[in-house]
Amino acid sequence: MNLKDLKHLNSLLADFTWYGRTFLQTGTGLEWDAIGGRDYFATAWMEFFKGINDGTYHRLAEAITDAPYIPHFRGEVQKELNPLLAELEAMAVEQGLHKIKVRIDVGKFKRYETKLRQLSADGIVFDIIQDDDDIRDTYFIDGDPDQIRSYLMHGIKGVIHRYTSAEQEKIRGLEIRLKELETELQEKNGLLNTRDLMYQDLARTVKEQQEEITAITERNRTLEGILSEYSKEEEEATIAEIEPSAPIKDGKLRMYFLYKLGFLDKTIWNDGIKYKHMATILRKILCGEMITQVSALRYAKLFNSTGSTELKHFESENESTVLDYLKSVCPDMDFPKGRFVNDIRKNTGRSG
Incomplete structure (x- = not known):
């Protein structure tokens, strides 16, 4: 108005x-x-x-x-x-x-x-x-x-x-x-009290769970420490048993050992692979993660155990992977399936 x-x-x-x-x-x-x-x-x-x-x-x-x-x-x-x-x-x-x-x-x-x-x-x-x-x-x-x-x-x-x-x-x-407002207020106060009780229970539960998580985390950290120490001791013991020397870190020295082991012998490579291809492949491989002497020795034994079930199983699972990798490194080179090395290497390996 x-x-x-x-x-x-x-x-x-x-x-x-x-x-x-x-x-x-x-x-x-x-x-x-x-x-x-x-x-x-x-x-x-x-x-x-x-x-x-x-x-x-x-x-x-x-x-x-x-x-x-x-x-x-x-x-x-x-x-x-x-x-x-x-x-x-x-x-x-x-x-x-x-x-x-x-x-x-x-x-x-x-x-x-x-x-x-x-x-x-x-x-x-x-x-x-x-x-x-x-x-x-x-x-x-x-x-x-x-x-x-x-x-x-x-x-x-x-x-x-x-x-x-x-x-x-x-x-x-x-x-x-x-x-009506007083009734609504009473109802809301009742709901608020219920909510507060729920929050208190939830807070108590969260606190208990946090304490439990903290305890479990601490226990896992302790177990991991123990396991790490155990693994380290086991590895050191194995290394000491085989050869107590440190891992080979020098890339040139690693290639020298590969040469001594026969991996750099041109006669065992595919006939079409040139030196530049060998260099590219080996350089890519040597740029990977360092491996211990124990691992190198284990792999050397594995790949020289011709006819072993473990080697055959490994080859059946990884043949395609190796072929795809070589093709990605040297896309201008043809690698027929099963022809990663030449027949001389295969025959030599089998006759040896």
Whole structure:
């Protein structure tokens, strides 16, 4: 809601309360001579009796209690209506039907003629005006002051009740919502407590598992150390048993040993392999990981054990691998399957 809405509501309240205040000023609706009208074409008594008879007063009450106003302007409405209602309740009012005398200025008849004829047609004024000769300054209206006051108070009470009941309904709604929020809060607190307990159990489990992992890791490290020492001692013992010398690290010296062992003898290589190919292959092989003397000796024995099951098994599994490797090193050289060395080497090996 905005200032424009408040101004409109205040205008409605002014029109609505005018009836009650006017009723108070006229001595319960019986004395109208001193009350000025708000409309140029109607006197105060014309506006008043027309308004309470044709539904204008009721429509103003309905407009004031329009739903959009209620949540925002309860204070403004009660400030205007509560004092007026108290005054109407406190005033002494005559009961019974009265013939209320009302007047007009005859000189202003033309100004009031339309409104007078309408009041006459509606049965509010019972003096029927026939022509100009029938013009008079005094008319009579039948009215019960106590009933008029009751009607005015009923309208005011209805407006106040609408605002109060709406406020009470709002309060009840807020109270219900508050209880719902309290219930939700209790449920959430219960869930939070459950979650905290779960986190505590989880933290305890994680800690226990971390301690167990630490213990296992330490135990594995100890076992690895023991195994490493054992392997080292075993290898050293084997090396000492065969030859207590250190691994050969010098590449030229390694090639010399290969030569002494016969691997550099050109006659055992494939006829098509040139020296540059031999050099490339051996250089690639010698650039690999260093091997111990024990391993070199073991391999030498393996590859010289012609006809052994282990050698045949190794050859069957690695023949293609060796062939592919040689082809990748020397892509311009043809290596037929099974022809890694020449027939002289094969025959020599078999005859030896």
